[in-house]
Amino acid sequence: MIERANAVLVLEDGTTFHGKAIGKIGKTAGELAFNTGMTGYQEVFTDPSYxxxxxxxxxxxIGNYGTTSAESESDKIQCAGIIVKKFSDVASRDISDLSLQDFLIKDNKVGISDIDTRALVRYIRSKGAMNAIISSNEDDSIEDLVEELKNVPSMEGLELASKVSTKEAYISSSSTGKSHYKVALLDFGSKKSIATCLNDRDCEVKIFPMNSSLDELLAYEPDGFMLSNGPGDPAVMTSSHQLVKEIIDTDIPVFGICMGHQIIAASQGLETEKMHQGHRGLNHPVLNHKTGKGEITSQNHGFVVSRVSAEDNENIEITHSHLNDNTVAGIALKNKLVFSVQYHPESSAGPHDSRYLFDDFVTNMDTFKQS
Known part of the structure; x- marks a missing residue:
């Protein structure tokens, strides 16, 4: 058994958990978020939305099956830090490239293990999302860490998408040998699996920086627009609200996921709200109001579209609802080929119940091309 240095997790209200260091020795801070997935830790850690x-x-x-490059959703670990109960140094899969410990070291990420994660999750479920700091530095006192936490910004009002959006446009080619559709993907922090799901449906995808102009997007002559997931508070992204409004006004089909869903809503005058502790995991039940069917979905978000503002907008149809708390899980514009969901139909890791949404998007592109 590997001997690990001591580490501490301090919450902004002073609550403290003692454990062992994983990853790099050091210090990191951010908003606490819990994920209920039984698998897929690599996909979670590399998701830019975190x-x-x-x-x-x-x-x-966590860590028992190691990591492999094929399962990363971006080019590095994106979350600020990692908190687990039992951490495995052993990578049991033959296809593993690196152990999780080596993966954390490679990306200079700090984490903590051997704490009571059940107690921690119950605490923030009761108190709500809050900032915290992890330190494995020997000379950091609890008092000093509490003081440092006062300078960590709240997620509410924080724009983060520009930090993970691609800087240069690039193309992800169709994987079927056919390119029947061209999709312009506006990157707010997109998971790789979104482009892959489109590539598997005869789509060439061009991934654009989030600050691209409408003219740059239209020069690609897309058959549809994909608006990706991403981190931060959607309410403060006013330039993206305007761009997406202009995109929708072209009448070209649009499909939004998570942040993309929130930006579509904001572009139509709807409001978004910070959640008490967010939805993150692979087992969230959603009702499709059009079909009456339930879906088990993969989710990762701390903000939602206001149900009141959606119900008050005559051009908005609420298509999906979260069955645990009745939050808005999907909308469509009644007069446009535009729809979006608050969850992840590309679902890596996670259930594939919602992959049909990509087929619906392709159907909308067919409708547009024939019009």
Whole structure:
């Protein structure tokens, strides 16, 4: 058994958990967020939507199957830090490239293990999302860490998407050998799996920086627009609200996921709200109001579209609802080929119940091309 240095997790209200260091020795801070997935820790840690967050994995054993490059959702670990109960130094899969410990070291990420994650999650479920700091530095006192936390910004009002959006446009080619559709993907922090799901449906995808102009997007002559997931508070992204409004006004089909869903809503005058502790995991039940069917979905968000503002807008149809708390999980514009969901139909890791949404998007592109 490997001897690990001591580490401490301090919450902004002074609550303290003592454990062992994983990853790099050092210090990191961010908003606490818990993920209930039993698998898929690598996909979670590399999801750009987790930028600025300390991710608590509720599954008790993390790291046991190592990591492999094929399962990263971006080019590096994106979350600010990692919090687990039992951490495995052993990578049991033959296809593993690196152990999780080596993966954390490679990306200079700090984490903590051997704490009671159940107690921590119950605490923030009761108190609500809050900032915290992890330190494995020997000379950091609890008092000093509490003081440092006062300078960590709240996620509410924080724009983070520009930190993870691509700087240069690039193309992800169709994987079927056919390119029947061209999709312009506006990157707010997109998971790789979104482009892959489109590539598997005869789509060439061009991934654009989030600050691209409408003229730059239209020069690609897309058959549809994809608006990706991403981190931070959607309410403060006013230039993106305007761009997406202009995109929708072209009448070209639009599909939004997570942050993209929130930006579509904001572009139509709807409001978004900070959640008490967010939805993150692979087992969230959603009702499709059009079909009456339930879906088990993968989710990762700390903000939602206001149900009141959606119901008050005559051009908005609420298409999906979260069955645990009745939050808005999907909308469509009644007079446009535009729809979006608050969850992740590309679902890596996670259930594939919602992959049909990509087929619906392709159907909308067919409708547009034939019009």
């Amino acid at each position: 930028l600025g967050q300390l991710v608590i994995m509720t599954s008790p054993h």
